[in-house]
Amino acid sequence: MMSKPASEKMRIIHDPKRPVIDDYITELFDDFIELHGDREFAEDHAICAGVGLFCGTPVTVIGHRKGKTTEENLAANFGMAHPEGYRKALRLAHQAEKFGRPVFCFVDTPGAFCGVGAEERGQGEAIARCLYEFIELRTPVISIVTGEGGSGGALALAVADRVLMLENALYSVISPRGCASILWKDPTREAEAADTLRITAEDLREFGMIEGIVPEGVTNAQMMRNIKRALSDTLAELNAEPDMDTMLKKRYEKFRKIGVFRDNQEFEGV
């Protein structure tokens, strides 16, 4: 399979017909009950979370919500969560831990929201807390990047035992547009930045940052079947771990080894 350049994938994932979290939930789960609120400040519609039945097993589902119409998108703030969204995610992750349910995270966000309220309520702290808690969450966690994996707002839901990406999904430290405007003072060089940043699923698998790429097939139905199989295989792998401590140790090691640097002229890491 020849992989497409990031600039072309960027157009594919911005197609307004691309599935959003509500589609994944409808297709992949036998049943789903959405749960709301962070119990501290508010309900954030940019994060969808709840309990679903996956092949008969209860799982906690957490994901960024985007809409298909302008109205839906405005209600979901285009998938850009506020601190209360991340705090809701964390509340439900801890609930999953309590009831021994696996957690599935669906990542699709341009990034965490940048605004006055977000700063007042500690956007940085909310994301940091997700990284700090998910790394030690005592239940299996699988994240799948389905569209845009935008920076810290995406990473908050991607500290997992396995991170998967759909074939055309992108996962980046900064939006290509942001990168072009900061480094080259020219946001129109977005496509060039996308291809420079190495943000495709193939790139990230090569770097050892993700564990699997889910082929999208030709139709949405094929894509959903592929996702379902990938999730179910991955969950079976995690359930086969001898115990929780082993799983957490592997989760830690997976993130621990990421980095490329020189030490006395010798290359290390990756």
Add this chain to the structure above:
Amino acid sequence: MGLIDLFQKTRETSMEMKPQEDAGVKVVTCKGCGAELKAYAYGKNLYVCPHCGRYGRLLARTRIRQIADKDTFQALNESLAPADPIDFPGYADKAAQLSEKLGMPDAVLTGVCKIGGTEACIGVMDSHFMMASMGSVVGEKLTRLFEYATEKALPVVLFTCSGGARMQEGMFSLLQMAKVSAAARRHSDAGLLYITVLTDPTTGGVTASFAMLGDIILAEPRTTIGFAGRRVIEGTIGETLPDDFQSSEFLLSHGFCDKIVPRNQLKSTLEKLLKMHRQPKPKKRQVRRA
């Protein structure tokens, strides 16, 4: 190319660096109020302008001189230097040039020292190196610092400042946030103390990871601390934000920082906090003589 070239190139850094690193410079101009300051006296005042109170940004080694007990600092992992993992145009040259000018291979200095007699691991980020953006080296050195501290049962004190993740390293930089936070978590689970001191500016991926994870979060006065860039937010809402938005005072009033500490009280405050968290020595068993 020496230090002096850098000073001539950008006025932004010149104010902070001249008196610290160039003994030949006698007078510096405060960027805040324009006052002419004698370099020696400015240094003695911890690089705080005596006229307007503006805090100069410190080189990492200057900060360590201010905080660590004399001659107790020992650097760790000094040899780690940036690679260019995604072949980003211009990155390798830029990093090499800065490394030569500043005499440090990347944006953080880590090591062990004593602060008021208490042994502690210390890490100081340096905004003069690519605005202390976090790439693989910063992430690795901080992770190793936490791991070292966990193994030796030592507290960690981090002075943070950063423009955020280093985009020239692509996803390698983003994932350092998870890596350092994970190491901080293990350190915490071992019952050990972690203090962060937020200095100007602490933003982006560093705010959204280890900067906000301290047991105790201190900040220098009038420091910029936030997640998103000020201009990005102004662009989103279409209005100008007040001066104190994203300042340490703003953070304190919203409940995200424990205490604002003036620079001349930082060492003594850290000394007290470290003493208060010293692990009690196991009590000697009283042996009753028969």
